[in-house]
Amino acid sequence: MPGSSAAFKPLHRLWRRLPPGSRRLWLARLSSALAPAPDRAAPRTCDGIIVAGEIARASGLGESARIMSRALEALQVRAWPMQAALTVPGETLEPIAAPTTTPSATAALVLHVNAPVLGSALLRLPRGLPRGRRMIGYWAWELQAVPPSWRPAGRLVHEVWVPSRFTAQAIEPLLPGRVRVVPHALALAPPCPARMDRAAFGLPEQAVLVLVSFSLASAFERKNPLAAIAAFRKAFGKRCDRILVLKVGHAAHYAQDMQRLREAADGAPNIHLETRMLTAAETHALTRLSDIVLSLHRSEGFGLVPAEAMMLGRAVVATDWSATTEFLDAQCGMPIGYRLVPARDPRGISEAEGAVWAEADTDQAARALAVLADAPERRAALGDAAQRAAATRFGGDGLRQALTAIGCSPRTPA
Structure with a gap:
C-alpha cells in the first residue's frame, strides 16, 4: 500500500539515528524472543551433527563451519550442512553440497553464527528443528568482555563452543559452566589450495x-x-x-x-x-x-x-x-x-x-x-x-572431547 511505505519512513529515520550498539541490542532481543527456544533439558546422546550458520559465506564463521564439517567427516561422524545466515548481495558463496539424507531426529544443531544474530539465524531454519535436539552455539569474540547484545541468545542454546581460551574467558561470565573450548580441527580438515601460480x-x-x-x-x-x-x-x-x-x-x-x-x-x-x-x-x-x-x-x-x-x-x-x-x-x-x-x-x-x-x-x-x-x-x-x-x-582433540561429552562419540578411521 502506498501509504504504508510513507508512514514507515519516519520510523526508519528514527531507527537509523540510534547508536549502532543500541540497534544491535534491540534486534538481538527481538529476534531472540521470536526464535524457537530449545527443550529445557538437552538429550544425553545425539546421532550426528547439523552444522548450520554461515557455512556458505566467505567469513571467519563460515570457514569455521566448513572446517567442522570436514573434520566430522574425517571422524566418521554423520553431518548435515545447512545455510542459516544473512548474506551480502553480490558476495561469492562457497559451494556446499546439499545433504543427501534428512538429519537425524536427535542430531545436535551447532550454529556457527555469533550471539547477536543467533535468533535471526534460527528464524531462517524450519520452525520445529530445535525440538528434541541439543542446541549449541559456536561463537567467536575478540575482546575480553562481550557487549549487551550477546546476552539474549543465552536462552536459545544449551551450551556454547568457542575456538580459543581467550574467547572462553570473555563468554564464561555470560553462560557460567556452559562454555567449552573447541579449537578448529585444521589438521583433520587441512586447507586445500587451488592449483594456481x-x-x-x-x-x-x-x-x-x-x-x-x-x-x-x-x-x-x-x-x-x-x-x-x-x-x-x-x-x-x-x-x-x-x-x-x-x-x-x-x-x-x-x-x-x-x-x-x-x-x-x-x-x-x-x-x-x-x-x-x-x-x-x-x-x-x-x-x-x-x-x-x-x-x-x-x-x-x-x-x-x-x-x-x-x-x-x-x-x-x-x-x-x-x-x-x-x-x-x-x-x-x-x-x-x-x-x-x-x-x-x-x-x-x-x-x-x-x-x-x-x-x-x-x-x-x-x-x-x-x-x-x-x-x-x-x-x-x-x-x-x-x-x-x-x-x-589443531589435531582435533578439543572436537573429539566435545563430541564425546554430548554423547556423539567419534570414530577415527584406521
Whole structure:
C-alpha cells in the first residue's frame, strides 16, 4: 500500500539515528524472543551433527563451519550442512553440497553464527528443528568482555563452543559452566589450495611476497592493516623485489576503508591490492604462494589466517596478543610486541565496556620482515616448524572431547 511505505519512513529515520550498539541490542532481543527456544533439558546422546550458520559465506564463521564439517567427516561422524545466515548481495558463496539424507531426529544443531544474530539465524531454519535436539552455539569474540547484545541468545542454546581460551574467558561470565573450548580441527580438515601460480594473481615470480589477508566485513580497526602497511614500508621502502599483497575481502562494500588503504599505500609500486572475492581454495593458494604471512591484528578470537598459514608451512609474523598466542610462539613463528590501549572501533562492532586491545610494535615487525626476507633458509625452517606445531595444536582433540561429552562419540578411521 502506498501509504504504508510513507508512514514507515519516519520510523526508519528514527531507527537509523540510534547508536549502532543500541540497534544491535534491540534486534538481538527481538529476534531472540521470536526464535524457537530449545527443550529445557538437552538429550544425553545425539546421532550426528547439523552444522548450520554461515557455512556458505566467505567469513571467519563460515570457514569455521566448513572446517567442522570436514573434520566430522574425517571422524566418521554423520553431518548435515545447512545455510542459516544473512548474506551480502553480490558476495561469492562457497559451494556446499546439499545433504543427501534428512538429519537425524536427535542430531545436535551447532550454529556457527555469533550471539547477536543467533535468533535471526534460527528464524531462517524450519520452525520445529530445535525440538528434541541439543542446541549449541559456536561463537567467536575478540575482546575480553562481550557487549549487551550477546546476552539474549543465552536462552536459545544449551551450551556454547568457542575456538580459543581467550574467547572462553570473555563468554564464561555470560553462560557460567556452559562454555567449552573447541579449537578448529585444521589438521583433520587441512586447507586445500587451488592449483594456481603467482601469475594468476598478477604477482612476480622472483620477489619475496608478504601477505596480509583480511575481510573488511570483519572490522577494519581490529584487523589493523594500516600497521602492516607501515611495517612493510619501514622494512623495504619501494623495493620492487619485496611485494606486500593486501588480500581484501568485501572491498566493494566499504569504500571509505578502501580509500584509507590506498592513502596508506600512497601509490607504492610494491603494494598490491587483491580485492576480488576469492573462494577459500583460491585464498589458500595465495597463502601457499606467499613467503611471509603478516598479521598485526589488534585482537583475534582465534586467528584463522595465521593458523591456516602455519598449516601450509608459511613463516608467520603476528601480534603476540589474544588467541593467536595459544598456538604461535617464537619456536614456530615471529611474535611481535605491543602495548595495550582502549578498544575503539568507529563502526561500534569490536567494542565492550572496559575492553583493551593491542597496538603492535611496527618497528619490531619491520625488523622481523627484513630478517625473514633476506634469509630464505630461515623462512623455510620457520615454516616447517609452524607446520609441525599446527599438526599437533589443531589435531582435533578439543572436537573429539566435545563430541564425546554430548554423547556423539567419534570414530577415527584406521
